[in-house]
Amino acid sequence: MKFMLTLIKNEIQKILGKKRSLIGFIAMGVLIPVIMIAFSYSEGGFANELSKKAKGMGGGFLVVGSIVNGYFIAHMIMNFLWVHIPFLITLVAGDVVAGEGAAGTFRIYLIRPVSRFKILLSKLLAVYIYTAALIIFFGLLSLGLGVTWHGTGDLFVLHDGILILGPETALIRFLLAYTLAIFIMFSVASLTYMFSSMVNNGIGPMVGAMAVIIISIAISNIPLDIFITVKPYLFTTYFDIWMKAFYDPVPWDAIFKGIGVLAIYIISFVSISFWIFTRKDILT
Amino acid sequence: MIRRTIPLIIVGLIFTCLDAMDSSFSVTMVREKLTEQFSKVEDFTVDIKLSVQMTGLRMPKKKITLHYKNPDHFKIESKGFALVPQYGLPLSPEVLLNSLSDITIDSVDEISHRLILKGNIQLGVDKEDIWNFSDKGNQSMTMSVSIDTERWVIPSFEVYAGAEKILRIDTGFSNFENGLFLPVETVIELDIPEMDANPEFHMREGNAPQSGKITLVYKNYKVNQGLDEAFFLEEPE
Numbered sequence: 001m002k003f004m005l006t007l008i009k010n011e012i013q014k015i016l017g018k019k020r021s022l023i024g025f026i027a028m029g030v031l032i033p034v035i036m037i038a039f040s041y042s043e044g045g046f047a048n049e050l051s052k053k054a055k056g057m058g059g060g061f062l063v064v065g066s067i068v069n070g071y072f073i074a075h076m077i078m079n080f081l082w083v084h085i086p087f088l089i090t091l092v093a094g095d096v097v098a099g100e101g102a103a104g105t106f107r108i109y110l111i112r113p114v115s116r117f118k119i120l121l122s123k124l125l126a127v128y129i130y131t132a133a134l135i136i137f138f139g140l141l142s143l144g145l146g147v148t149w150h151g152t153g154d155l156f157v158l159h160d161g162i163l164i165l166g167p168e169t170a171l172i173r174f175l176l177a178y179t180l181a182i183f184i185m186f187s188v189a190s191l192t193y194m195f196s197s198m199v200n201n202g203i204g205p206m207v208g209a210m211a212v213i214i215i216s217i218a219i220s221n222i223p224l225d226i227f228i229t230v231k232p233y234l235f236t237t238y239f240d241i242w243m244k245a246f247y248d249p250v251p252w253d254a255i256f257k258g259i260g261v262l263a264i265y266i267i268s269f270v271s272i273s274f275w276i277f278t279r280k281d282i283l284t
Numbered sequence: 285m286i287r288r289t290i291p292l293i294i295v296g297l298i299f300t301c302l303d304a305m306d307s308s309f310s311v312t313m314v315r316e317k318l319t320e321q322f323s324k325v326e327d328f329t330v331d332i333k334l335s336v337q338m339t340g341l342r343m344p345k346k347k348i349t350l351h352y353k354n355p356d357h358f359k360i361e362s363k364g365f366a367l368v369p370q371y372g373l374p375l376s377p378e379v380l381l382n383s384l385s386d387i388t389i390d391s392v393d394e395i396s397h398r399l400i401l402k403g404n405i406q407l408g409v410d411k412e413d414i415w416n417f418s419d420k421g422n423q424s425m426t427m428s429v430s431i432d433t434e435r436w437v438i439p440s441f442e443v444y445a446g447a448e449k450i451l452r453i454d455t456g457f458s459n460f461e462n463g464l465f466l467p468v469e470t471v472i473e474l475d476i477p478e479m480d481a482n483p484e485f486h487m488r489e490g491n492a493p494q495s496g497k498i499t500l501v502y503k504n505y506k507v508n509q510g511l512d513e514a515f516f517l518e519e520p521e
Contacts, residue, residue: 061341061367061368061369061370062360062367062368062370063366063367064360064362064367064368065362065363065365065366067365153364153365154343154344154364154365160339160340160342161339161341162340162342162343163342164342164343164365164366164367165344167364169344
């Protein structure tokens with residue numbers, strides 16, 4: 001176990017040693033404060049828009065207070081970025097195995113008395129740790145900055161009309177949503193990792209994984225009969241289960257179904273990558 | 285002969301009395317009496333517990349504070365964000381009756397001290413109009429207003445779209461002091477059918493029927509404390 005932890009630590013050091021690994025953190029570190037500043041100047045626009053919507057609600061609903069607070073902004077940022085975060089994950093997961101192949105370090109690395117399985121497992125766990133760290137950083141930054149800058153309050157959500165969640169409920173829902181987001185991103189990491197174990201070039205797995213994700217999302221969203229039939233079996237269909245954390249009541253059935261499907265995909269991607277890599281001839 | 289004429293005389297007397305009763309109320313007189321009762325309040329501040337149980341709008345229970353000054357100034361303060369049904373607030377009866385045209389007295393019940401006024405709701409072209417429940421601007425809407433002729437308050441009113449009742453508001457009153465009646469609880473029942481629902485209401489979900497109940501419980505009245513008009517012009521914090 002201690003040996004495994006050392007291997008994981010090594011892999012994390014390798015990941016952090018590459019500048020591309022910091023791109024995701026830097027991108028969020030820049031974008032989220034910019035959005036926070038922008039909200040300081042554009043709060044009125046949202047309030048007015050909602051006011052108009054509410055007045056159309058069967059007549060005569062008055063809007064009291066502002067919907068804009070730290071929770072509202074964090075929720076909105078999550079809505080914006082959930083389709084972009086996979087790209088930041090592939091930057092690291094795509095390179096973690098293929099990068100060693102490209103650098104030619106595998107031939108030395110694999111002659112050590114450590115099984116390929118353990119090396120692969122340590123790399124996979126390092127990628128998962130990086131993925132989780134990125135989402136946690138994203139959550140802490142958007143929630144932390146949002147609450148510090150714009151305060152707490154009720155969370156306004158559009159679900160089956162208007163849904164307003166109290167501040168305490170909102171915080172619990174955010175914890176659930178970020179946990180689900182980590183799990184969703186594990187599927188992206190696993191897919192990219194699978195591609196990474198097949199080739200000796202870090203760019204291919206990134207592009208390949210993004211291509212699969214884009215095609216899969218497109219198929220999920222085109223309302224043709226054949227695509228609708230296929231949709232429940234695509235892993236990208238369940239990329240939005242984090243949103244369900246903000247529904248009331250929480251649709252646990254749909255969330256567990258999504259987790260189940262994603263888990264099957266994750267296990268399949270990881271199994272394929274292990275199967276391929278443990279039988280692979282290292283030629284570079 | 286006498287046996288036949290006595291019942292006729294009695295029936296005649298009853299009709300004459302009923303006519304006399306009807307004629308003792310006129311729309312103008314009813315409006316004046318309602319305004320007179322309500323004008324006993326120059327201003328008030330009240331805490332309201334707002335509870336919403338309806339489709340299309342889900343919100344935790346809210347505590348809001350309403351400040352009112354005669355004739356039509358009001359200001360609402362809330363910790364956090366809230367959507368408050370304007371038609372459920374204890375505002376001037378004139379505001380309610382001014383939104384009606386062709387008001388007539390529909391019935392009078394002297395025993396239970398109830399009088400029913402009926403009128404057509406004047407729907408403005410403005411989509412944000414308080415009574416704009418429908419995206420069909422020309423749909424005829426009527427209101428039936430029940431008036432307590434003993435206390436001169438409005439304990440209930442109903443809104444109809446065509447023949448269909450879409451809204452009912454019941455208000456319980458209590459004697460605050462010296463014949464000044466103020467609401468203690470208002471229950472709003474909404475039932476907007478699918479076809480008539482304003483699409484703006486539904487945001488993403490299309491024209492699903494909207495129904496449910498909103499309850500407002502009023503507590504801690506502070507009446508006639510001399511609220512300044514300027515107070516109502518200030519933005520709430």
